[in-house]
Amino acid sequence: MEKTFTISIYSENNVGLLNRISSIFLKRHINIESLTTSQSEIKDVFRFIIIVKLQEEGVKKLIKQIEKQVDVIKAFYHTDEETIFQESALYKVKSSALFEERHIQNIIKESHANIVTVSPEYFVIEKTGFRNETDRLYQDLAPFGLLQFVRSGRISVTKSKMGISEILKKFKSDN
Amino acid sequence: MKTKDQIALQEVVTKSITISGAEAVIRCLLAEGIDLIYGYPGGAIMPVYDELYKFQDQLNHVLTRHEQGATHAAQGYARTSGKVGVAIATSGPGATNLVTGIADAQIDSTPMVCITGQVGSHLLGSDAFQETDIIGISTPVTKWNYQITNADEIPEIFAKAFYIAKSGRPGPVLIDITKNAQFETLDFNYQKCTGVRSYKPAPALDTQAVTQAAEMINNAKKPFIVWGQGVILGGAEDEFKAFVEKSGIPAAWTILGLSALPTAHPLNVGMVGMHGNYGPNLLTNECDLLIAIGMRFDDRVTGNLDTYAKQAKIIHFEIDPAEINKNVKVDLPLLGDCKVSLRSLIPLIQKKSHDQWIDRFDELMKVEVKEVIDKDLYPQKEGLTMGEVIVSINKHTRGDAVLVTDVGQHQMVACRYTDFVRSRSNVTSGGLGTMGFALPAALGAKMGAPEREVVAVIGDGGYQMTIQELGTIFQTQAAVKIVVLNNEFLGMVRQWQQLFFDKRYASTEMVNPDFITIAKGYYLDAKKVDKRENLDAAVAEMIASDKPYFLEVCVEKEDNVFPMIPTGASVSDIRLK
Numbered sequence: 001m002e003k004t005f006t007i008s009i010y011s012e013n014n015v016g017l018l019n020r021i022s023s024i025f026l027k028r029h030i031n032i033e034s035l036t037t038s039q040s041e042i043k044d045v046f047r048f049i050i051i052v053k054l055q056e057e058g059v060k061k062l063i064k065q066i067e068k069q070v071d072v073i074k075a076f077y078h079t080d081e082e083t084i085f086q087e088s089a090l091y092k093v094k095s096s097a098l099f100e101e102r103h104i105q106n107i108i109k110e111s112h113a114n115i116v117t118v119s120p121e122y123f124v125i126e127k128t129g130f131r132n133e134t135d136r137l138y139q140d141l142a143p144f145g146l147l148q149f150v151r152s153g154r155i156s157v158t159k160s161k162m163g164i165s166e167i168l169k170k171f172k173s174d175n
Numbered sequence: 176m177k178t179k180d181q182i183a184l185q186e187v188v189t190k191s192i193t194i195s196g197a198e199a200v201i202r203c204l205l206a207e208g209i210d211l212i213y214g215y216p217g218g219a220i221m222p223v224y225d226e227l228y229k230f231q232d233q234l235n236h237v238l239t240r241h242e243q244g245a246t247h248a249a250q251g252y253a254r255t256s257g258k259v260g261v262a263i264a265t266s267g268p269g270a271t272n273l274v275t276g277i278a279d280a281q282i283d284s285t286p287m288v289c290i291t292g293q294v295g296s297h298l299l300g301s302d303a304f305q306e307t308d309i310i311g312i313s314t315p316v317t318k319w320n321y322q323i324t325n326a327d328e329i330p331e332i333f334a335k336a337f338y339i340a341k342s343g344r345p346g347p348v349l350i351d352i353t354k355n356a357q358f359e360t361l362d363f364n365y366q367k368c369t370g371v372r373s374y375k376p377a378p379a380l381d382t383q384a385v386t387q388a389a390e391m392i393n394n395a396k397k398p399f400i401v402w403g404q405g406v407i408l409g410g411a412e413d414e415f416k417a418f419v420e421k422s423g424i425p426a427a428w429t430i431l432g433l434s435a436l437p438t439a440h441p442l443n444v445g446m447v448g449m450h451g452n453y454g455p456n457l458l459t460n461e462c463d464l465l466i467a468i469g470m471r472f473d474d475r476v477t478g479n480l481d482t483y484a485k486q487a488k489i490i491h492f493e494i495d496p497a498e499i500n501k502n503v504k505v506d507l508p509l510l511g512d513c514k515v516s517l518r519s520l521i522p523l524i525q526k527k528s529h530d531q532w533i534d535r536f537d538e539l540m541k542v543e544v545k546e547v548i549d550k551d552l553y554p555q556k557e558g559l560t561m562g563e564v565i566v567s568i569n570k571h572t573r574g575d576a577v578l579v580t581d582v583g584q585h586q587m588v589a590c591r592y593t594d595f596v597r598s599r600s601n602v603t604s605g606g607l608g609t610m611g612f613a614l615p616a617a618l619g620a621k622m623g624a625p626e627r628e629v630v631a632v633i634g635d636g637g638y639q640m641t642i643q644e645l646g647t648i649f650q651t652q653a654a655v656k657i658v659v660l661n662n663e664f665l666g667m668v669r670q671w672q673q674l675f676f677d678k679r680y681a682s683t684e685m686v687n688p689d690f691i692t693i694a695k696g697y698y699l700d701a702k703k704v705d706k707r708e709n710l711d712a713a714v715a716e717m718i719a720s721d722k723p724y725f726l727e728v729c730v731e732k733e734d735n736v737f738p739m740i741p742t743g744a745s746v747s748d749i750r751l752k
Binding site for chain 1: 181319495
């Protein structure tokens with residue numbers, strides 16, 4: 001059965017690594033649901049969060065292929081239950097809507113969204129949460145006319161420990 | 176982050192000197208013990224070639240006639256010598272012409288470093304003359320690659336590249352160097368790479384798994400070994416032989432494992448796979464324990480996975496964790512360098528013989544001899560067979576040549592029937608199936624093992640894919656013996672058309688040139704044989720020659736290679752005709 005898996009990759013921050021990792025998915029005709037990269041908790045170590053819908057068997061093989069790449073320090077996969085995850089969304093709305101439609105203020109309040117900026121022409125709302133929460137806000141705001149909408153890829157941390165520092169420390173002490 | 180923070184280094188050249196990036200490239204190669212490279216010059220790599228000119232007494236550069244030839248020659252060199260093969264080319268088309276050889280080296284785990292020139296870094300992305308994104312193009316087919324854009328990076332990147340290419344499961348690495356980095360100067364000293372923090376070449380020995388493996392082996396009634404190139408790459412031939420002999424277990428090879436155990440060894444029962452031997456394929460589905468060593472369960476070996484060795488427990492000796500459970504679910508993975516694992520395993524296994532079980536292989540071999548092998552090797556018909564050519568080569572090389580093959584029918588026949596007495600004697604394109612591999616690979620194989628007889632057996636199709644390398648063979652005078660088995664067909668495809676496409680021979684018939692005239696045009700000694708009575712003398716003359724020699728043998732046009740497991744069929748469904 002296909003399930004959503006979160007793939008976490010700890011890697012060096014080298015040019016071309018994103019291409020090398022995405023080519024592993026391409027070679028196997030696997031679609032990436034979302035992908036984010038950022039600095040990790042360790043200096044000079046990068047972290048990828050990649051979301052895929054796959055059978056567990058497939059994701060296991062994928063992890064081994066990713067980990068085989070020279071510049072990858074370690075790769076893991078987790079289910080939704082094993083991670084704390086969030087997405088962020090930005091909604092750009094005409095300012096006139098905010099003043100003319102009372103209701104919109106209630107929507108913002110009830111959804112616990114933040115107003116990021118307000119100008120005479122438009123204002124921007126930010127909402128971080130689960131997909132269904134950002135979706136609900138999208139549906140609520142859509143009737144008032146969304147000038148722009150964008151949602152980030154999933155970011156997540158695991159409930160369990162990752163142990164990357166130990167790997168790097170061991171390399172240092174071995175050499 | 177600087178590369179030197181990611182890798183571990185050991186000093187080799189300590190005195191720092193100020194030199195150009197191009198000279199640094201040469202000094203890196205020398206520091207890595209490289210004295211031979213294959214390549215083709217061009218605009219973006221000219222500064223390095225200028226240094227090659229200055230260093231020609233220390234570093235031999237062989238000019239191939241096409242960049243693809245440079246990669247295959249480097250592969251052939253690596254396969255016989257056990258060292259890293261090096262190929263060098265310019266940017267753009269020079270770089271893209273390397274891709275086939277790189278992909279071949281990747282799938283067959285051949286250690287190779289490719290160096291490409293690149294346009295100046297200020298021109299990157301501007302669609303400059305001969306600019307191509309070779310990093311992007313080569314990423315999926317390299318073990319690692321890197322673009323150097325300033326000269327300071329050269330020593331550390333070269334050190335890292337050679338370390339990666341030859342450590343663990345070997346493979347190809349590509350270094351792309353922008354032209355400005357070749358011209359710029361740097362303070363050069365060289366430290367060898369001894370580790371990369373994000374990369375683990377070989378998993379540590381799992382002693383518990385070794386104990387468990389010994390127990391499974393000691394308890395097995397009908398154990399069967401299938402070995403691959405891992406035995407050769409790991410330099411584990413002696414340990415492997417000791418293991419086979421002590422355990423008394425019949426052992427079969429994959430095409431890349433060939434020559435790790437002598438052909439005549441009583442426990443060598445032949446080849447597995449699509450055109451492998453009858454017994455090893457059938458008995459894969461009868462054994463109670465399958466011991467896979469340094470092989471990767473390629474589809475050409477396993478046939479239909481749903482019916483592959485389902486009755487057997489499987490132990491998999493493997494250096495690459497990604498190969499475990501990739502195609503075949505195994506009961507016991509034994510990760511690590513097989514030389515180390517086998518060493519620790521041997522004392523734990525009981526000395527045994529499996530006479531009755533081995534009799535089963537012998538019986539099935541008798542069937543195969545009668546139905547297939549006798550007809551191949553001692554034909555009663557008028558037309559020459561590929562098999563009898565191999566018999567003659569065996570006779571005159573005393574079964575001790577390096578065999579280099581291309582891809583197709585001749586490859587299967589040559590690998591099935593060639594005799595081997597020592598390892599690293601079989602050079603072929605296995606995983607990628609690259610037609611055109613053999614001629615340049617044979618040149619490299621000869622240069623990697625100059626004291627050995629190197630015989631290239633090639634089909635008339637593949638020969639014409641890299642025929643220009645006759646020029647390189649002529650120029651170097653590498654004493655390669657080239658045998659073209661000419662059936663005027665793309666024989667393997669024709670065989671499939673005959674068997675599975677109702678004899679619709681779409682574009683497989685070849686109208687060939689006069690190969691003798693071509694060989695003579697390159698000033699090579701050449702002979703053509705089309706009658707049985709002339710074969711043996713011609714092969715004798717070829718082997719006796721101490722120069723490169725071309726022999727064309729006109730063989731039966733529509734012979735087929737058997738046994739055969741049709742694509743997608745089970746190993747149990749192996750056909751003898």
